[in-house]
Amino acid sequence: MTPTTPVLEMTGISKRFGAVQALTDVNLTVHAGEVVGLVGDNGAGKSTLINIISGVHSFDEGTIAVSGERVSFSSPQAAQRAGIATVFQDLSLCDNLDVVANLFLGQEFLMGGVLDEVAMEKKSWDLLRSLSAKIPSVRIPIAALSGGQRQTVAIARSLLGSPALVMLDEPTAALGVAQTAEVLNLIERLREQKLGVLLVSHSMADVQAVCDRIHVLRLGKDAGDFDGANTSTETLISAITGASDNVVSQRAAKNSLAGTERTPS
Amino acid sequence: MRPTGSQTSLREANRALTVEAVRRHGGITQVELAGATGLSPATVSNIVKELTAAGTLAVSYAVRNGRRAVQVTLARGNGLVVGMHVGTRHLRIALADPSSSIVAEHHMPLAPDHYADASLDRAAFLLDDLLDRVGADSGEVRGIGIAVPAPIDPETGHTAVPGLMRGWDGVDIAHAVQQRVGCPASAGNDATLAGVAEAHTGVARGIPNVLYLRASHGIGGVVVRGGTPQIGRRGAGGEIGHVSIDPDGPLCRCGNRGCLESFVGAAALTAQLPAAYSHLNYADIISEASAGDPLCGRIVADAGRHIGLALASANNLLDVDLIVVGGELAETRELLLSPVRHSFERNAFGAVGSAPAVVAGELGVRAPLHGAIGLAVSALAI
Numbered sequence: 001m002t003p004t005t006p007v008l009e010m011t012g013i014s015k016r017f018g019a020v021q022a023l024t025d026v027n028l029t030v031h032a033g034e035v036v037g038l039v040g041d042n043g044a045g046k047s048t049l050i051n052i053i054s055g056v057h058s059f060d061e062g063t064i065a066v067s068g069e070r071v072s073f074s075s076p077q078a079a080q081r082a083g084i085a086t087v088f089q090d091l092s093l094c095d096n097l098d099v100v101a102n103l104f105l106g107q108e109f110l111m112g113g114v115l116d117e118v119a120m121e122k123k124s125w126d127l128l129r130s131l132s133a134k135i136p137s138v139r140i141p142i143a144a145l146s147g148g149q150r151q152t153v154a155i156a157r158s159l160l161g162s163p164a165l166v167m168l169d170e171p172t173a174a175l176g177v178a179q180t181a182e183v184l185n186l187i188e189r190l191r192e193q194k195l196g197v198l199l200v201s202h203s204m205a206d207v208q209a210v211c212d213r214i215h216v217l218r219l220g221k222d223a224g225d226f227d228g229a230n231t232s233t234e235t236l237i238s239a240i241t242g243a244s245d246n247v248v249s250q251r252a253a254k255n256s257l258a259g260t261e262r263t264p265s
Numbered sequence: 266m267r268p269t270g271s272q273t274s275l276r277e278a279n280r281a282l283t284v285e286a287v288r289r290h291g292g293i294t295q296v297e298l299a300g301a302t303g304l305s306p307a308t309v310s311n312i313v314k315e316l317t318a319a320g321t322l323a324v325s326y327a328v329r330n331g332r333r334a335v336q337v338t339l340a341r342g343n344g345l346v347v348g349m350h351v352g353t354r355h356l357r358i359a360l361a362d363p364s365s366s367i368v369a370e371h372h373m374p375l376a377p378d379h380y381a382d383a384s385l386d387r388a389a390f391l392l393d394d395l396l397d398r399v400g401a402d403s404g405e406v407r408g409i410g411i412a413v414p415a416p417i418d419p420e421t422g423h424t425a426v427p428g429l430m431r432g433w434d435g436v437d438i439a440h441a442v443q444q445r446v447g448c449p450a451s452a453g454n455d456a457t458l459a460g461v462a463e464a465h466t467g468v469a470r471g472i473p474n475v476l477y478l479r480a481s482h483g484i485g486g487v488v489v490r491g492g493t494p495q496i497g498r499r500g501a502g503g504e505i506g507h508v509s510i511d512p513d514g515p516l517c518r519c520g521n522r523g524c525l526e527s528f529v530g531a532a533a534l535t536a537q538l539p540a541a542y543s544h545l546n547y548a549d550i551i552s553e554a555s556a557g558d559p560l561c562g563r564i565v566a567d568a569g570r571h572i573g574l575a576l577a578s579a580n581n582l583l584d585v586d587l588i589v590v591g592g593e594l595a596e597t598r599e600l601l602l603s604p605v606r607h608s609f610e611r612n613a614f615g616a617v618g619s620a621p622a623v624v625a626g627e628l629g630v631r632a633p634l635h636g637a638i639g640l641a642v643s644a645l646a647i
Binding site: 031137177178188205207208229232 | 289290293294296297300303354356371372373374375377378379383387390391532535544546547549552
């Protein structure tokens with residue numbers, strides 16, 4: 001076991017939309033086998049950051065490195081080729097198609113010009129079993145599945161391209177408790193498979209349940225990077241809302257900084 | 266993937282595969298079972314017929330996608346009991362029949378400092394889902410047992426020592442569950458219940474005096490004498506995790522110094538990781554050690570040495586017949602146990618030649634869940 005290069009390393013990312021400075025100097029790292037939570041209030045810049053990572057938006061300043069290689073995505077396809085899989089909140093599944101058809105939509109296995117249904121079904125089962133997924137059948141339409149099962153299918157599909165990083169946007173937002181449990185267990189499976197996972201969520205309970213590190217964004221800036229196992233909900237909430245960012249704490253931080261190194265203030 | 270060999274062993278393997286799939290899904294139709302196991306529909310049909318006749322599975326008729334379907338569940342006796350283990354980072358909940366065999370089970374990761382109200386609400390929803398999966402209604406549930414990682418004061422029903430579970434202080438746990446689910450509930454310490462489960466159905470079956478140690482996020486333990494846990498006046502008996510092995514040692518979350526837990530609890534183990542390993546968590550240390558990583562192996566071995574020392578002091582007072590080590594850390598088997606034995610034998614009184622055996626638990630990390638089911642079943646009998 002040796003120190004690994006992070007699967008995703010973003011340094012000094014800034015993004016401006018016209019007059020709105022959406023992101024300012026954001027730094028974020030995700031290692032293999034690590035689940036990082038990205039939390040923040042509405043308008044904190046989570047979605048912008050995700051869109052930048054998944055290649056939907058460009059960025060103005062800063063660098064992104066995927067598995068140690070500096071990249072700049074011109075399209076979502078480029079991000080996917082680089083090993084970044086994104087599962088968006090709406091899942092982008094076709095309700096009328098069955099699980100196999102959804103998994104392989106646009107990337108079907110062919111054998112002599114016709115669909116190789118047998119190979120695809122086999123691969124589907126392998127994939128779903130590796131995630132310990134509770135899908136009763138791969139030949140039922142997506143419309144017949146529960147919210148948690150749909151999320152599972154969407155995540156399984158993202159794994160087909162053997163990504164290094166899986167990004168999940170609000171995977172538990174519309175789910176009941178039993179389905180949430182299923183998705184959280186699934187995230188633990190992804191971690192065991194040594195994938196980097198970036199989890200964006202508003203639910204503190206879910207983020208704290210599975211994340212190794214929790215990165216807080218506030219008003220487009222980094223508001224802290226916390227250890228998932230030793231950080232209380234109160235600390236996270238105060239970082240999200242800015243309650244911990246006041247004159248007293250700023251002065252304390254400045255004083256402690258002045259004690260160690262000389263910085264012009 | 267399917268094992269090769271004689272027809273008989275193949276049939277056995279296929280049966281096991283089928284039962285496992287039914288257990289995992291709770292309830293599943295016969296057609297779906299073929300997909301989930303990879304067996305042919307004819308084979309599944311035969312196996313289901315055999316196992317239904319043998320009383321392992323039960324079938325009922327349902328309608329799926331407008332077609333008649335055979336719904337397969339595990340057979341259960343009259344009435345159901347629920348076992349619940351609210352661990353430090355996990356929630357496990359299982360439905361079992363009164364013979365204590367599990368018919369359906371849920372698992373959910375929890376935040377590090379979870380609160381009683383939120384966690385119990387989630388547990389109640391998961392229970393609803395389990396009942397739904399096996400096609401039972403809530404009226405069939407006759408009792409609930411809850412295991413929590415802290416001693417429970419038998420008089421108040423609160424945790425006996427405040428601060429061990431911050432979000433659960435001052436909550437009458439059994440009562441809170443009873444209010445949510447509407448059937449009798451009882452609560453106990455997870456290490457105590459795990460020890461009782463090992464003594465009743467696990468590796469310590471039929472052994473009169475057993476010392477059980479559960480090495481998980483926290484460290485707990487219990488003395489089981491003739492199948493009965495010795496929990497003491499306030500329910501805090503057997504707390505071997507808070508035996509001090511070094512009066513100048515690190516501070517423990519209980520407020521004392523040098524407790525066994527402050528050396529071998531999850532926080533103590535992850536704190537030892539050097540920077541290059543800092544992305545590992547407690548579960549990773551266990552899996553990496555088992556996979557042969559020398560540094561994680563050393564962390565586990567050192568933990569074993571400390572545990573052996575505490576067990577030696579405890580056994581000098583108790584002189585038990587068998588010592589059982591369970592919990593997540595014991596999943597590393599001999600990596601943990603051989604240093605435990607070594608240090609135990611070096612420090613125990615007159616241990617040479619006549620020391621009690623130190624063995625790993627048989628029920629693994631689900632021992633507290635089995636214990637909670639046992640607690641619910643024994644409450645039924647009274």
